[in-house]
Amino acid sequence: MHTPVPSAFTGTSNMIAVLVLLTEFGMFRAPLLRSQLRLYALQSFLVTILAGFLAISHHIPELYALGIISFVLKVLIVPYVIRRFLDRAEISLSDDRSLGVASMTLLAMAVSVVGFFTMNSIHFDSAALPTAALDISMAVVLVAFLLAILRSDVVSQAIGFLSLENGVSIASMVVASGLPLVIDIAFLFDLLVASVVFGLLMRVHHARAKTLSTENLDRLKG
Amino acid sequence: MGSLNLMPAVVQAVQVLTILMGAPLVSGVVAKIAAGLQGRRGPRILQPYYDLVKLFSKETLIPDNSSWVFLIAPIIAFVCYLTVPLLIPVLTTFGLPLGYMGDILGGGFILALAGFSVALAGTETRAPYAQLGSSRAMTFGALIEPTVLFVVFAAGIITATDLPYSMAATVRSSASQIVRPAHILAALAFFMVVLTDTGRIPVESHSGTLEFGMIDEGRTLEHSGAPFALLKWGSAMKQLILYTILIDVFVAPWGLASNTRLISVLIAIPALLVKAIILGTVFAVIDNSFSKLRLFKITEFLAAAFLLAALSVLVFYLGGG
Numbered sequence: 001m002h003t004p005v006p007s008a009f010t011g012t013s014n015m016i017a018v019l020v021l022l023t024e025f026g027m028f029r030a031p032l033l034r035s036q037l038r039l040y041a042l043q044s045f046l047v048t049i050l051a052g053f054l055a056i057s058h059h060i061p062e063l064y065a066l067g068i069i070s071f072v073l074k075v076l077i078v079p080y081v082i083r084r085f086l087d088r089a090e091i092s093l094s095d096d097r098s099l100g101v102a103s104m105t106l107l108a109m110a111v112s113v114v115g116f117f118t119m120n121s122i123h124f125d126s127a128a129l130p131t132a133a134l135d136i137s138m139a140v141v142l143v144a145f146l147l148a149i150l151r152s153d154v155v156s157q158a159i160g161f162l163s164l165e166n167g168v169s170i171a172s173m174v175v176a177s178g179l180p181l182v183i184d185i186a187f188l189f190d191l192l193v194a195s196v197v198f199g200l201l202m203r204v205h206h207a208r209a210k211t212l213s214t215e216n217l218d219r220l221k222g
Numbered sequence: 223m224g225s226l227n228l229m230p231a232v233v234q235a236v237q238v239l240t241i242l243m244g245a246p247l248v249s250g251v252v253a254k255i256a257a258g259l260q261g262r263r264g265p266r267i268l269q270p271y272y273d274l275v276k277l278f279s280k281e282t283l284i285p286d287n288s289s290w291v292f293l294i295a296p297i298i299a300f301v302c303y304l305t306v307p308l309l310i311p312v313l314t315t316f317g318l319p320l321g322y323m324g325d326i327l328g329g330g331f332i333l334a335l336a337g338f339s340v341a342l343a344g345t346e347t348r349a350p351y352a353q354l355g356s357s358r359a360m361t362f363g364a365l366i367e368p369t370v371l372f373v374v375f376a377a378g379i380i381t382a383t384d385l386p387y388s389m390a391a392t393v394r395s396s397a398s399q400i401v402r403p404a405h406i407l408a409a410l411a412f413f414m415v416v417l418t419d420t421g422r423i424p425v426e427s428h429s430g431t432l433e434f435g436m437i438d439e440g441r442t443l444e445h446s447g448a449p450f451a452l453l454k455w456g457s458a459m460k461q462l463i464l465y466t467i468l469i470d471v472f473v474a475p476w477g478l479a480s481n482t483r484l485i486s487v488l489i490a491i492p493a494l495l496v497k498a499i500i501l502g503t504v505f506a507v508i509d510n511s512f513s514k515l516r517l518f519k520i521t522e523f524l525a526a527a528f529l530l531a532a533l534s535v536l537v538f539y540l541g542g543g
Contacts, residue, residue: 101522116536132540
């Protein structure tokens with residue numbers, strides 16, 4: 001089996017996409033909410049780098065604008081908002097350990113394999129980014145789902161949703177890097193709205209339950 | 223003199239000798255650098271050699287109830303460590319006469335045999351700390367094994383062979399081979415394997431004397447005299463062998479001799495040692511910047527290494543990356 005060697009451009013962009021996936025795994029495993037948040041900022045930064053890399057190599061000026069806006073929004077503002085909430089809540093450790101390390105890692109790997117396989121069977125040829133980035137973005141989305149499902153504290157669930165958006169934005173770069181800027185910006189403002197809503201929900205939940213855990217919500221009836 | 227050609231068998235012997243004689247030097251220099259990072263003066267660079275000379279002249283004590291296994295294990299381990307340099311690119315870019323008698327996995331098996339025999343000797347002493355170290359070393363050895371296998375798989379599917387030489391040649395061939403994720407992830411995973419197998423900080427404190435935290439070091443607590451010297455020498459050689467595999471197969475396979483001319487072999491020896499010392503410095507910096515993981519957290523570290531190795535194979539196999 002000899003597949004052709006990918007070009008340096010393909011290799012680098014795949015590598016950045018893989019790093020995004022690795023930060024997703026890191027968030028999935030991080031016990032400290034603060035380090036989870038830091039990983040989210042790092043992941044958003046990597047997505048920004050990928051956008052910038054794509055903009056330079058393919059001369060797509062819209063992507064510069066997108067990169068700058070997503071940097072300000074996802075690397076600076078959103079982490080700041082959640083960080084301030086964490087500072088006020090004075091809870092730093094996510095206390096749930098529903099699954100062991102090995103099973104969590106294996107589960108996340110299995111899920112990302114599913115992502116790889118499904119996207120790989122589509123045979124999508126992109127003009128801008130290698131197809132492998134699309135596979136990886138699907139894996140990021142699925143692991144983000146897992147993060148939001150398995151971790152039972154509000155901050156992790158919010159971060160799971162936000163990082164899901166990072167996976168989607170990589171996918172959108174692969175599928176439609178020439179997308180009109182307006183649509184991308186609309187997506188980003190959706191994210192801003194989502195983070196405001198999440199901030200509000202987290203604050204209300206913390207004020208009512210005196211904890212970040214959502215386990216007591218599972219027991220509600222009616 | 224520069225055009226003098228050496229016989230391949232001689233070059234091969236020089237490969238083994240480089241590992242044999244260079245290993246204590248690399249350990250000494252890295253220990254000195256590590257001491258400098260901590261603001262200490264540290265031992266002399268040649269201290270590991272003096273230690274070996276001293277130990278060889280000391281008497282050998284054998285614990286009660288232990289058998290010939292206790293004495294023969296250090297020799298088996300030492301011979302294993304002398305065999306592996308025949309199989310891996312230490313000084314040359316091409317396989318020497320005995321270089322093709324085993325692939326990467328073969329080298330891994332021989333290293334595992336060495337680790338097994340030392341652990342067996344440790345268990346045989348019936349001393350608590352040696353047994354503790356042996357059992358831990360085997361446990362974590364088994365947990366790191368899947369990672370090693372996946373790194374080998376990654377190298378195997380990238381080059382379509384299982385020879386370390388062709389992996390190094392592939393890395394040298396172009397920049398696009400270096401930045402591809404399959405290669406970077408496999409190299410990172412192997413870096414973590416080396417960190418684990420050489421008993422470095424996130425896993426084990428390298429220079430500690432606290433028995434409860436010991437893994438690899440604990441196994442040899444009952445040995446003394448010449449067998450202990452062989453074990454110490456062996457562990458220095460194992461470290462240099464692993465460094466060599468990481469450097470000459472995955473990270474920086476440059477500066478190797480591409481022919482059997484005397485001058486290129488003579489250049490390759492210091493090139494390898496300098497690269498190994500640079501890598502050792504990286505490990506010393508890691509030693510200084512992180513704390514040791516709790517014993518039960520080591521599995522998380524190993525799981526992360528496995529994740530990298532498995533992703534490397536996946537990205538290659540499904541994405542062509």
